Amino acid sequence: MRKENLLDKAQINYLNLHSDEVIDRLIKVIDARGLKNADICRLTWWPASKTSKILNKTQKPSATDLKLLAKAVGYTPEIFLLDNYDIRGYVLSDAIRCISDCVREVYAIDGTISSVDSIQDIVSYEMPLAIIDALNVEPTNYVTKSCIDEKYDEAEMTSSDSDEFVGEISVVLYHRNVTSYDGYTPYIQLLIDDKRNTTVVGLFLRDSEGHLDPKERKKFKNIILANDSDQEWNKLENSDSYWEKMKWSENEIESVIYSKSDIINHNIDKTINMDLSIMLDKYCELVFYLSKGIDIKERKTDITTKDIFSAITGNDFFSEETIAKVLRSRKNKCEIDPEHTSFIDEAGKPYMTVECLLPSFSGYPLEIIKSEANCICLCPNCAAQLRHGSRKDRERMFFTLYREHEAALRNQGVDLSLGDVLKLNEL
Numbered sequence: 001m002r003k004e005n006l007l008d009k010a011q012i013n014y015l016n017l018h019s020d021e022v023i024d025r026l027i028k029v030i031d032a033r034g035l036k037n038a039d040i041c042r043l044t045w046w047p048a049s050k051t052s053k054i055l056n057k058t059q060k061p062s063a064t065d066l067k068l069l070a071k072a073v074g075y076t077p078e079i080f081l082l083d084n085y086d087i088r089g090y091v092l093s094d095a096i097r098c099i100s101d102c103v104r105e106v107y108a109i110d111g112t113i114s115s116v117d118s119i120q121d122i123v124s125y126e127m128p129l130a131i132i133d134a135l136n137v138e139p140t141n142y143v144t145k146s147c148i149d150e151k152y153d154e155a156e157m158t159s160s161d162s163d164e165f166v167g168e169i170s171v172v173l174y175h176r177n178v179t180s181y182d183g184y185t186p187y188i189q190l191l192i193d194d195k196r197n198t199t200v201v202g203l204f205l206r207d208s209e210g211h212l213d214p215k216e217r218k219k220f221k222n223i224i225l226a227n228d229s230d231q232e233w234n235k236l237e238n239s240d241s242y243w244e245k246m247k248w249s250e251n252e253i254e255s256v257i258y259s260k261s262d263i264i265n266h267n268i269d270k271t272i273n274m275d276l277s278i279m280l281d282k283y284c285e286l287v288f289y290l291s292k293g294i295d296i297k298e299r300k301t302d303i304t305t306k307d308i309f310s311a312i313t314g315n316d317f318f319s320e321e322t323i324a325k326v327l328r329s330r331k332n333k334c335e336i337d338p339e340h341t342s343f344i345d346e347a348g349k350p351y352m353t354v355e356c357l358l359p360s361f362s363g364y365p366l367e368i369i370k371s372e373a374n375c376i377c378l379c380p381n382c383a384a385q386l387r388h389g390s391r392k393d394r395e396r397m398f399f400t401l402y403r404e405h406e407a408a409l410r411n412q413g414v415d416l417s418l419g420d421v422l423k424l425n426e427l
């Protein structure tokens with residue numbers, strides 16, 4: 001239940017922020033389906049006046065209006081729609097605050113009292129997602145577990161009669177497929193101490209008993225070239241932390257410790273994400289060592305949802321940068337025949353189009369498909385002829401293009417004969 005409430009909040013923020021874009025997109029869908037205002041009235045149960053005001057854009061729709069309208073025209077209520085396409089994507093950072101904001105909320109620095117209730121959503125939902133987002137890993141590859149440890153200290157309880165939450169907070173993260181090796185379980189953890197004096201981001205390791213022998217700990221610290229955690233700890237010697245150094249360091253392999261003032265004064269806003277990324281790298285190293293060779297490090301490319309959509313539809317395939325680069329290197333000349341002419345575009349240059357030599361679904365990775373080596377620069381006439389010309393003309397054109405691009409493609413590791421290229425282009 002809580003999760004849904006928070007998701008709603010995030011959606012509402014998103015919709016309020018992007019209401020102009022979303023309504024434009026929905027109006028396009030309504031037009032495309034030939035729906036009339038009366039249809040929309042019936043689907044949404046809005047009065048006719050409201051319907052026409054919203055569709056004529058004289059009334060700004062609320063987030064609820066947008067969700068209802070989206071649902072009425074066939075979308076699920078989760079309309080985290082991206083770009084101008086009917087493709088659903090979800091940008092975590094649009095809906096979830098960054099880690100440091102979440103931590104500050106848990107610290108209740110605005111003077112409010114943080115009760116267990118008030119931080120439950122943040123700790124169990126928003127923080128894990130903020131961490132996943134900061135690490136830029138595939139969310140489905142990682143498991144996160146949050147814990148609000150409400151164990152009150154007896155003495156503390158009697159001396160304090162406020163409702164303020166006292167207890168340890170932790171968010172644990174580990175790769176779904178690598179839980180433990182030889183009884184060792186590595187994990188990344190964000191840990192906030194009982195009284196919120198200290199926050200730790202670190203890499204931890206548990207043996208089957210839940211602890212770690214000091215000798216073993218030292219060995220593992222050496223393997224990943226971990227920093228000296230005593231030094232980290234000493235920075236906080238006077239910070240009145242409720243953690244005992246010994247207790248804290250039981251499973252620690254590497255960590256960065258932030259003081260309360262670091263958190264409150266926004267000193268960690270950028271570094272906490274970086275520190276977590278470093279922990280992830282070391283976590284992957286540790287997994288590599290423990291598993292004797294399993295590499296779980298994700299190597300993300302900059303392929304976006306839009307790219308994948310474009311690959312499916314064949315629209316706007318190359319990035320503006322790639323297109324600009326290709327046009328420059330080909331000097332805005334048609335690769336079939338540099339004498340071909342075209343109209344003059346806004347920039348005062350002969351307009352040329354950039355196409356793929358290997359089509360987007362030829363089975364090669366998008367990095368190769370989108371590479372400069374695969375870009376062909378054609379005059380609009382040749383571009384159309386390459387797809388719609390006679391078989392003979394198309395074969396001749398592909399032959400010319402293949403000769404031009406063969407070497408560059410081979411440099412990318414693509415070794416294809418002319419026959420392969422023709423086949424891939426359905427010739």
Ligand SMILES: [Zn+2]
Binds near residue numbers: 380383
């Ligand atoms: Zn041409």
